[in-house]
Amino acid sequence: MQACGTTTSLVKLPQSSPLLPSFVFTKLQSSNTEGDFPTVLTHKGVSVTLENNSVWKQFHSCTTEMILTKQGRRMFPYCRYRLSGLEPTRMYSLFLSIVPVDQYKYRWSNSKWEPSGVAEHYNQGLFRAFSHHYSPSQGSALMTSLVSFYKLKLTNNMNDQEGHIILHSMHRYIPRLHVIPVVDGEISLPDKLAFMGPECLTFIFPQTEFMAVTTYQNFRITQLKINHNPFAKGFREEGSCSRLNRIITEVRHVAKAGDPIPDVKSEPNIPLVYRKRWSFTSETSLPVKQISLEVCFIY
DNA sequence: TCTCACACCTTTGAAGTGG
């Protein structure tokens, strides 16, 4: 595949349809459906397969969360596609945009996500899209290798100049893949809006929807990230439920006699939220660990 | 809710070595 100079180009999308356009699902023919989620989407003869569908499904079952940081944080899982049905000799540009799913802002309450007001992005005029680092490339090249957007970073910095995707924390988003045939002799420049024209093919996999956060809210998402992301391997521990067992052990050590401590081994589905804080007593200056338990769904 | 420093990890590429 031929690498091009435009590695992490930035595109501004018109706000013609800020929310998830319903026509996308109805127009697309889906096949190879696993559960309720399509693994392959076909539109105008072009097929796109979500390669890491099984991972996305695992995360989606817990409501996927993606961390936003000021300097930009990569997505995990990231969007990885396989394309087919392209014209082998034609040039195509690939973009990934991330758009709001609805008009709500959310909060994590009682171990579930619930709307807490009107979305901030509702008044935002433009959305950014991320150009794939091999874009544009010949159709033949795009079909012989996987198309991964692992370089894409998410940020909550509204003044970001690095080309990261700017999102609002505690809002729901979904990635959209845009496949745009390049007009003969004309390279699609990132500052052109023409790629949203009739030849632009847009693919949306509902299982890639996620909640943007600055700190993980759902313990199960944290555990999935640690288990699947190689960069988080340092937080893995041996044995099943080891992370939760360590927490329970810690709670047992600190809890007073008579406090109800859940038995994680006899009740593997026990709901649990764990919070801890360190403080210092004035008399001894020794650290005192303060731990509280909330019974709600976690494990 | 957000930011930051931190330890721990993977990835990457340069330098060194041997056939």
Place this chain on the structure above:
DNA sequence: CCACTTCAAAGGTGTGAGA
């Protein structure tokens, strides 16, 4: 020259404390 190994730097993680 090529293949392989070693090593250090760069960068990606979640954690936990503090604002």
